[in-house]
Amino acid sequence: MEQFVVGIDVGGQTTKIGVVDARGDVLSQVVIRSDIYGADAAAYLDALAEAVKKCIAQAGKEGQIRGIGVGAPNGNYYTGTVAFAPNLAWAAKESVEFAKLLSERMDGIPVSLTNDANAAAVGEMTYGAARGMKNFIMITLGTGVGSGIVINGQVVYGHDGFAGELGHTTAVRNNGRQCNCGKQGCLEAYCSAIGVARTAREWLEMSVEPSLLRECDTISSKDVYDAAKQGDALALRVFEYTGNLLGRSCADFVAFSAPEAIVFFGGLARSKEFLNAPIEKALNDNVLPIWKNKVKIVYSQLKESDAAILGASALAWEL
Amino acid sequence: MEQFVVGIDVGGQTTKIGVVDARGDVLSQVVIRSDIYGADAAAYLDALAEAVKKCIAQAGKEGQIRGIGVGAPNGNYYTGTVAFAPNLAWAAKESVEFAKLLSERMDGIPVSLTNDANAAAVGEMTYGAARGMKNFIMITLGTGVGSGIVINGQVVYGHDGFAGELGHTTAVRNNGRQCNCGKQGCLEAYCSAIGVARTAREWLEMSVEPSLLRECDTISSKDVYDAAKQGDALALRVFEYTGNLLGRSCADFVAFSAPEAIVFFGGLARSKEFLNAPIEKALNDNVLPIWKNKVKIVYSQLKESDAAILGASALAWEL
Numbered sequence: 001m002e003q004f005v006v007g008i009d010v011g012g013q014t015t016k017i018g019v020v021d022a023r024g025d026v027l028s029q030v031v032i033r034s035d036i037y038g039a040d041a042a043a044y045l046d047a048l049a050e051a052v053k054k055c056i057a058q059a060g061k062e063g064q065i066r067g068i069g070v071g072a073p074n075g076n077y078y079t080g081t082v083a084f085a086p087n088l089a090w091a092a093k094e095s096v097e098f099a100k101l102l103s104e105r106m107d108g109i110p111v112s113l114t115n116d117a118n119a120a121a122v123g124e125m126t127y128g129a130a131r132g133m134k135n136f137i138m139i140t141l142g143t144g145v146g147s148g149i150v151i152n153g154q155v156v157y158g159h160d161g162f163a164g165e166l167g168h169t170t171a172v173r174n175n176g177r178q179c180n181c182g183k184q185g186c187l188e189a190y191c192s193a194i195g196v197a198r199t200a201r202e203w204l205e206m207s208v209e210p211s212l213l214r215e216c217d218t219i220s221s222k223d224v225y226d227a228a229k230q231g232d233a234l235a236l237r238v239f240e241y242t243g244n245l246l247g248r249s250c251a252d253f254v255a256f257s258a259p260e261a262i263v264f265f266g267g268l269a270r271s272k273e274f275l276n277a278p279i280e281k282a283l284n285d286n287v288l289p290i291w292k293n294k295v296k297i298v299y300s301q302l303k304e305s306d307a308a309i310l311g312a313s314a315l316a317w318e319l
Numbered sequence: 320m321e322q323f324v325v326g327i328d329v330g331g332q333t334t335k336i337g338v339v340d341a342r343g344d345v346l347s348q349v350v351i352r353s354d355i356y357g358a359d360a361a362a363y364l365d366a367l368a369e370a371v372k373k374c375i376a377q378a379g380k381e382g383q384i385r386g387i388g389v390g391a392p393n394g395n396y397y398t399g400t401v402a403f404a405p406n407l408a409w410a411a412k413e414s415v416e417f418a419k420l421l422s423e424r425m426d427g428i429p430v431s432l433t434n435d436a437n438a439a440a441v442g443e444m445t446y447g448a449a450r451g452m453k454n455f456i457m458i459t460l461g462t463g464v465g466s467g468i469v470i471n472g473q474v475v476y477g478h479d480g481f482a483g484e485l486g487h488t489t490a491v492r493n494n495g496r497q498c499n500c501g502k503q504g505c506l507e508a509y510c511s512a513i514g515v516a517r518t519a520r521e522w523l524e525m526s527v528e529p530s531l532l533r534e535c536d537t538i539s540s541k542d543v544y545d546a547a548k549q550g551d552a553l554a555l556r557v558f559e560y561t562g563n564l565l566g567r568s569c570a571d572f573v574a575f576s577a578p579e580a581i582v583f584f585g586g587l588a589r590s591k592e593f594l595n596a597p598i599e600k601a602l603n604d605n606v607l608p609i610w611k612n613k614v615k616i617v618y619s620q621l622k623e624s625d626a627a628i629l630g631a632s633a634l635a636w637e638l
Contacts (some may be wrong), residue, residue: 135478149575153476158470158577159454160609168607169571173492181607251490256468256575258477288500289489290479 003066004059006052006109007313009116010034010072012087012143018309019049019059022317024127026306028058034088041090045098049105068111069315071119071308072098086180105178109296112315116140116308118155118164120265120300121148123311128302129263136261137253139166139246141268144180145188145195151257166253167192171245191246193221193268200224202239209234225271241275246275247282255293256286261296265307272299323378325371326632328435329353329391331406331462336370337377337628341636343446345625347377352366353407360409364417368424386428388634390438390627391417397480399432405499415506431634435459435627437474437483439584439619441628445622448582455580457527458485458565460587461501463505464514470576484637485572486511490564511564512540512587519543519557527625528553544590550558558593565594566601573614580615 004027009016015034015265018026032051035037037044053281056062082091082098090096099111114122121138129217130138134153140146145167156163167188176185177198189195197219202300204213211234212227213219227235250262262283264272276297283293323346328335334353337345351370356363376380392402399418401410409415418430431439443449449457453472459465464486475482485506487500495504496517508514517540523532530553531546532538546554569581578598581602583591584600595616603611621629 080408089368150474151470151477156470156576159579160577160613162548162607162609163575163577165574165577165607169574170567173567183605183607248489248492250635252571253575255484255488256572257475258480286489286502288481288484288502290330290481292480307460 001064004061004064005066005316006056006068007072007309007311007316008048008068008070009119009310009312010070010082010088011116011142011308012073015048015051017048017308018306018313019055019065020063020310020313024310026309027061028055029309030055030058039090039093041094041096041101045101046106049102052102053105065109066161066319067198067316068102068106068109068224068319069119069312070098070102070111070113071116071312071315072113073116073158075113075115075118076161077112077114077118077155077157080111081115083316087227096215097140110319112319113177114157114315115146115148115164117146118148118157119315120146121150121155121263122305122314123265123302124300125150125153126189126317127310128307128315129298129300130261133229133260135257136260136263137166137250137257137259138265140191140266141191141264142266143193143296145192146266149190149257150155160227166249169252171249187245191242191268193250196221196224196238196242196268199241202236203238212236221268221271228274230273233309236274239271240278243275243278244282247279247284248286250279250283251286254283254291258291258293261298263298263300265300269299320383323380323383324385324632324635325375325387326628326630326635327367327371327387327389328627328631329389329394329401329407330435330627331392334367334370335373336367337625337632338374338380338384339629339632342478343629345628346380347374347490348628349374356409357407358412360413360415360420363409364420364424368421371421371425384428386427386635386638387421387425388438388636388638389417389421389432389632390435390631390634391429391432392435394432394434394437395480396431396437396474396476398442399430401432402516403635429638431638433466433476433634434483435517436465436636437467437476438630439465439626440469440474440582440630441581441633442626443584443619444469444472445633445636446629448619448625449580452579454576455582456485456569456576456622457571457582457584458584460510460512460583461585462512464511465585468576488568488571490568506564506568510561510568510587512593515543515557515587517542518560519554522553522557530554540587540590544593547590547593555593558590559597562589562594562597563601566598566603567605569598569602570605571592572604573610577610578614582617582618582619584619588618620638
């Protein structure tokens with residue numbers, strides 16, 4: 001009998017669930033809130049299990065589910081836990097045995113779990129821009145900067161399951177911005193959606209240069225994108241600065257694992273028309289001669305709505 | 320019949336050859352010069368093959384050699400070539416098919432080749448400080464700074480075979496020192512033996528601070544070590560500065576692959592009494608909380624004279 005898997009993308013606000021077939025088609029989808037359970041992990045997991053069962057029923061695939069794959073912030077592949085995830089109230093102060101507890105609620109269907117960026121990397125490798133690649137680095141440019149590293153066709157988990165925190169490598173060594181993680185100068189503090197907005201706000205404060213952005217009450221990365229679209233000089237420079245920092249950091253990542261490609265994913269990656277040129281320039285200016293103009297820069301080809309579910313579901317095929 | 324392997328360590332000045340048994344004992348050793356053949360790779364390889372045969376004869380193991388492992392600067396595991404290695408005149412301007420040409424001269428005994436730092440990492444994993452570890456980063460502090468990265472028990476070669484060039488990640492972003500590779504601010508320009516001597520010379524020029532080093536004609540990293548041993552304040556600060564840069568860079572490497580340990584190897588690593596404290600402090604000050612005081616800093620336990628041969632020979636067992 002044909003088998004199917006379930007992919008679950010756990011986000012700070014919503015959790016998306018999908019039943020997926022072997023070709024990567026999403027047969028049914030259910031979305032629940034992640035943020036209405038306070039610190040009560042059991043209540044969240046009860047609701048999640050119910051939603052997964054509903055999703056399977058919608059697809060008409062009861063009894064045909066081979067496994068469940070989950071991508072979650074601070075998810076650990078080795079232990080199946082979600083631990084100390086600042087954006088998930090029910091896992092902010094403790095380590096939740098997510099995979100075990102969900103599997104129990106699903107009559108023993110096996111559950112595999114990893115962090116969201118690793119799940120996205122698996123998705124890209126299985127269904128997306130990195131199909132056929134065995135060595136690539138996936139960088140997710142969203143609220144934060146995440147990463148999933150693939151070497152020899154395998155996601156790198158490291159000794160403890162937490163490998164691939166490239167958003168917390170140091171992009172600016174001296175007087176770097178304070179990052180949420182407690183460190184200073186992290187890539188994430190500059191090259192996330194929040195970092196882009198922060199750069200724009202800082203530059204607006206430090207000058208009297210005219211800019212469309214001065215008309216905004218609060219500034220988001222989307223505002224910076226819209227202003228750049230209209231040719232706003234300051235907004236364009238914000239993207240150039242962001243791309244330059246990203247490209248320099250990517251040059252160091254290339255020296256580590258010599259990937260075939262760097263794959264960008266996430267909301268901010270949609271600004272590639274402004275980010276791509278400075279990324280490519282800074283990357284190629286900062287790698288050894290053997291890598292100049294050799295490492296591909298690519299952007300996720302997965303539909304945004306399906307990408308995270310597909311990535312998580314791809315994990316489940318390995319179960 | 321018991322089998323043996325040959326390990327070859329190709330250095331800029333000498334090439335060391337050893338016959339090694341399965342326990343990692345070196346049964347015989349031969350050393351030849353690497354630097355008297357000009358650009359004539361064939362002449363060097365002829366001399367090398369002769370020396371290997373002599374070494375096998377000395378051990379009395381003719382007909383019992385399973386394979387030959389070679390560690391060489393700019394050695395590529397995938398292609399078996401040594402290409403554009405600035406310190407090897409016979410491979411400085413071209414790509415030499417080292418593995419193929421040596422195997423032909425050795426009656427078809429298979430030859431496996433990688434760069435010297437990767438060979439050292441394999442040696443450490445098989446016989447040394449990293450025994451039993453599946454995830455670690457080896458950093459060689461010699462004339463340059465090399466690295467070998469092990470993930471899941473496998474050396475990382477990357478898409479093109481050149482992964483693990485951590486000496487050419489950027490340690491100093493702005494106004495960094497010119498590196499031999501053409502880039503600026505590379506870790507190697509600061510944390511190699513040459514980098515340490517350069518730091519000392521720069522600081523002596525920039526101040527009138529008394530220092531034992533002012534009595535030296537030329538300053539080597541060994542001079543800086545000797546001065547530090549005698550309590551020379553400037554020399555001690557040179558090591559503190561060097562260790563600090565190393566530790567900060569290591570923090571970024573940890574974010575990449577979450578290793579169990581970082582293993583230091585090479586001549587400069589013998590200054591660990593001065594380097595270790597600043598390395599540990601800078602590392603732990605610059606990693607995410609999940610890794611604070613968790614990543615081991617260890618130093619090679621292999622005998623210097625055997626280490627490189629053992630590392631190369633360990634490769635040959637995989638043939």
